[in-house]
Amino acid sequence: MLRRFLALILIACAGFSSAIADTLRLGNPGEPETLDPHRYNLRLEETILTDLFLGLTTFDAAGQTVPGAAERWETSADGLRWTFHLRPGLKWSDGTPLTAEDFVYAFRRLLDPRTAASLAYFMYPLANAEAVNAGRLPATALGAVARDAQTLVLTLEKPYPYLPERLLYPTAFPVPSHVIEKVGDDWVKPEHWVSNGAFTLVDWQPQAAVRLKINPHFAATGLEPASVSGVDYLPIASEQNAWNRYRAGEVDAISAFPSSELDAARKEFTRDLRLSPLLSSMYLVFNTRRPPFNDVRVREAVALAIDQKVLVGPVQRAENRASTSFVPALVSEYEPQSMPGAELARDARLERARALLAAAGHDAAQPLTLTLRGFSGSETKRTLLAIAGFLDSIGVEARLQQSELKVHFADLRRGDFDVALAGWFGENNPEHYLSLWASTTGDVNYGAFADPEFDARMSAAAEEADLQRRNALLADAEAVGIANFPVVPLYSVTVRRLVNPRLDGWIDNARDVHPTRFLRLR
């Protein structure tokens, strides 16, 4: 009996191979749900997919957008037609040539309703994309055509100067049609895997590791190939576990650790600690469907009561950056617009807030009471408690309600809240953030904010093909929007990482992307 138990243990252990010396071990904040670039949904999947595939554009070591599979491109004067010229000699990891047709196939697959791609809308800027995705038009109607093997022409619905950035995402990655047509959905299994990035997939043990090794055909692109021979991505969902495993020397880099350990990390890991501000916007949103939050005076009063600097400073102590604009300050070539009153001193803000509340009919006899919602976690709890404290100073009573992340956002989308904590991450593009306030946006405009003048300015910006002019129009729109206080901007997040000092080529950046091909082990 004992022998059988031991045999079982040995069998279980035999499945896991030991790590190779120059294979990196990187902590990823969770288990990928898929490695199909068209079905992906999570940032932690983006990290792996960016190593596995090469899109038309790609990241450099500092997270900037640079040419990828396309070596150059031209845009027509009206901004509607983009012609991409592929690099010569592109190959899949099995040696099959990669052509413009592969990209056409990929875009059609992404937008095919049967693919059920949750991020298909990332490519809605393509002509007819939305109609194809809804099944109203055939895939062939899509604005993606291969003029020849080396030339891809993308036609857009409306001008979209942010297209090169949009093409960075896995939704725009090519997929190997020659494999998919042979083995179907099983193409994502390691034994069938073919991709065109710096790495290919070797093994995927769910909840244990995703293992990649170098793709020998990548060097033919002329782009810098990887210098390590492989990388293992370990799913480490808990920040505490990430901290423990890094301290035990089991991983070369982790994506986060508990903010309560920040002081310890400063002492113990001076050379490993990486604090880098992330393109992100954390904010409080008002449900404008519910009185009294349909009253702009009430919204402004709440906004003025909150002290963003105190929140990120003594309360959170996590190096987050206070923000009084909705679009993060890190967005390039854009002038973020602060909420009115942000420039006032604390006392003047509170005084104005009390006056606004009184005008809206709330005083000591009839105090405003509200439920303040947030997702679970002790860091969130501290944030909510601080906000309740700020509101208390203008006589507003806030009850706190924390729910699990999924429940929280599902309720927000259903409009079941008074005032709630929310966040928006990702793109280096003001439209990505501001579109949340458009009345046509749907359920992620959680508070159902609607302002005709703001909508009009957003529509005007959407017709502009020039990036600088478009961003200027968007800044106007932000100023108009924030004057109505659909939200209270709070802060942008700072990523806390620990990175092995022996790892060269790691450059902190606002997107927090670090393609493995730029990393070297000393």
Next chain:
Amino acid sequence: MSAALTRVLLTVIAFLAIITLVFLLLRLAPGGPFDGERRLPPDIEANLRAAYHLNEPLPQQYLRYLSALARGDLGPSFRQKDFTVNELVARGLPVSLALGSGALVVALLLGLPLGLVAGMQPGTRLDRGLMGVAGLGIALPAIILGPVAVLVFAVKLDWLPAAGSDSAAHFVLPIVTLALPWVTAIARVLRTSTAETLSLPHIRTAYGKGLPTRRIVLSHVLPLALVPVIAFLGPATAGLLTGSVVVEQVFELPGIGRYFVQAALNRDYTLVMGVTIVYASLLLICNLLADLIVLWLDPRARARVKTRVTTPT
């Protein structure tokens, strides 16, 4: 034999009830499988719901699930899109089994000697001392013991890995953490039954005849005293195999317990159902086997086990 048949029938009914209950509870829980960190336009959500048959009425979904289950097909995972639930269970179950059976061995190796030694001298200082130490095993739940063990043995002493599953060494801390409460439980069962057996007339006679203690223990005490331990091994095995949920989280072992927690958080309906079915089957089968063995051994033994044994949870 009819008592045995009743047990089998009850087990089948319990199994069906569990499936139905979990199916309904999951769909009552707020938040759906496709609520994520990014937005989903209505067209896209419709595509997704159709792909997973979530657009069908509930009874139809239920029947679809049952008929697939009858063919041994647990369906696709809603969130782990590249794997079927069968594939995930096939990868996770060996890890959980290795962890659970390793812990069972450790629990027996430590619990049996402890219980026997304490039970030979009931009421003495040695007995109280041993049982007091063993009591710590129940007092320290895995959620506390696990992180402390990691801090001491992985971070400070650097003897063992903190988490993961790359080698056999990765299983040492989880196995010990999982085993400790069961060491106590097994020791207690054996201590009680040993003490009881010692007071039986034929054992006292054996002592009176001057047989050596070693021989009395091995050929007269242990065979009797072990009967309740064997009966206890049914629930204990099931408890060890399923009790790994917490331990797998703490030590990031890729067993089905870890899938279970992640799947519940993600509203991965099919994966939660699949793991629940595996757990329920293990629990029910282990308990059924224990019941049947005890019935076969001695009907009176069963009553004794039921009243005396306390299991850690």
